[in-house]
Amino acid sequence: MNRNQLRRRPLYEQIKSLLLRRINDGEWQVDEALPSEWDLAEELSVSQGTIRRALTELVQDEVLYRQQGRGTFVAESVSDWGDALLGAPGAMGAGGAAPLVELLSCSRANASVEMAEALGLRRGEPLWRLRQLWRYQGQPIALDDAYLSCEKFEGLDARWLRQFGGGVYATLQRRYGVRVMVKSVQFRAELLPREEASLLGQVTSIEVPALSLLRLSVSMTGEPVEWRQRYCLTQQFAYVVTP
Amino acid sequence: MNRNQLRRRPLYEQIKSLLLRRINDGEWQVDEALPSEWDLAEELSVSQGTIRRALTELVQDEVLYRQQGRGTFVAESVSDWGDALLGAPGAMGAGGAAPLVELLSCSRANASVEMAEALGLRRGEPLWRLRQLWRYQGQPIALDDAYLSCEKFEGLDARWLRQFGGGVYATLQRRYGVRVMVKSVQFRAELLPREEASLLGQVTSIEVPALSLLRLSVSMTGEPVEWRQRYCLTQQFAYVVTP
DNA sequence: CAGTGGTCTAGACCACCGG
DNA sequence: CGGTGGTCTAGACCACTGA
Structure with a gap:
């Protein structure tokens, strides 16, 4: 990961954007598991904690969901009806x-x-x-x-x-x-x-x-x-x- | 902090509840600063990271708000009108x-x-x-x-x-x-x-x-x-x- | 059992605020 | 300048899943 990025955007934000782009490019289908937090950390040369924070925010945005012991998965997009x-x-x-x-x-x-x-x-x-x-x-x-x-x-x-x-x-x-x-x-x-x-x-x-x-x-x-x-x-x- | 609590509720959840009780008991008024994360950590005998997580969730619940360099403060309660x-x-x-x-x-x-x-x-x-x-x-x-x-x-x-x-x-x-x-x-x-x-x-x-x-x-x-x-x-x- | 996410710690450095 | 929150790292252990 490029650390000399003018120090503007935090690392976990950059990782969020990166993952969002890769999800939208169809790198992982709906309900398909992403690589594990450790694998992503190694691939992106950041610590697992930073990956974790990025994933946590994407889960809060309902882009991903997690299952303990299984992995982190791409969520369905929202329904046309909405949350009501x-x-x-x-x-x-x-x-x-x-x-x-x-x-x-x-x-x-x-x-x-x-x-x-x-x-x-x-x-x-x-x-x-x-x-x-x-x-x-x-x-x-x-x-x-x-x-x-x-x-x-x-x-x-x-x-x-x-x-x-x-x-x-x-x-x-x-x-x-x-x-x-x-x-x-x-x-x-x-x-x-x-x-x-x-x-x-x-x-x-x-x-x-x-x-x-x-x-x-x-x-x-x-x-x-x-x-x-x-x-x-x-x-x-x-x-x-x-x- | 009591670590032998049947390991049911995570520490940061217990701290959330504790702080919520103390806020409702009026220990800090609206717009008054809580003790710093390090002070709370010492007082409750947990790490600053755990305090941080509890505070972060209370901020997300709009019970607290933070200002970098100043502190963490009690938020106003919601308006009668609502968010609309x-x-x-x-x-x-x-x-x-x-x-x-x-x-x-x-x-x-x-x-x-x-x-x-x-x-x-x-x-x-x-x-x-x-x-x-x-x-x-x-x-x-x-x-x-x-x-x-x-x-x-x-x-x-x-x-x-x-x-x-x-x-x-x-x-x-x-x-x-x-x-x-x-x-x-x-x-x-x-x-x-x-x-x-x-x-x-x-x-x-x-x-x-x-x-x-x-x-x-x-x-x-x-x-x-x-x-x-x-x-x-x-x-x-x-x-x-x-x- | 190995592999995953979930929690917790300790320590470092940065950015911002106020006196 | 000291004190605050914000980010990032490394490592430990736990709880859950599935083969």
């Missing part, structure tokens, strides 16, 4: 589960002002719009529109996404080597727009309030990747977050 | 700020089934109900009802809360030595009930959707302390969370 669970309103203890996803469509759109700003693109640039329907206990519960740059993710289409399964983020990781993490989430309460209401099976004429989420996801290097809007029905189940 | 910010819808970059709080009333209520379960009490037990109005840029933006056990927090009243200022959590810490952290939050979209609508200045006859939050807060030892419900207007500002 669906639970009975008022019952704070028992968290439910995450819903199941179905890809409805993959079309093209143009970046709005907000999308362009959030994604670091110019207004009007072409984006993929991936529409997903979430079901919980068989019932439609949420509708997502995910927007991603066409340029960065050339050739993304419904066939790929359905074939891979596991949602948009899993596909980004496996096909484009991009790991993603949620940077920011906005919550609002809105009346469900007509189109979304019909897709969510809300056919009554009365207007129904829905939880509206806006979410910005970035790559591990902090580069904005996805702008996602979600309408979530919360009459039966609440959207539960546990910090 | 109010921001312009669609603008993910620029987070706004938190709103200002005003205590409306302090009354008594009886625990509902959900409250009792969440707080570990029996149904119908007496609770304080603290009603707070949040204003942002002068406009009412959210209404909170915080419920706490009357038994555990004897003598809580509006005078104390107003006199202390800084909200419920600051008062719990200063008067009862209880530090609090948010354990779980539920989000729902609802139509704003009539009473809450009038307190939030929504006098139109049409029904307005509001973001409904249910939040359970616990002490540092994990004991449930507060059940809080919030109605938040989101027509103008979104509720922004940054993980």
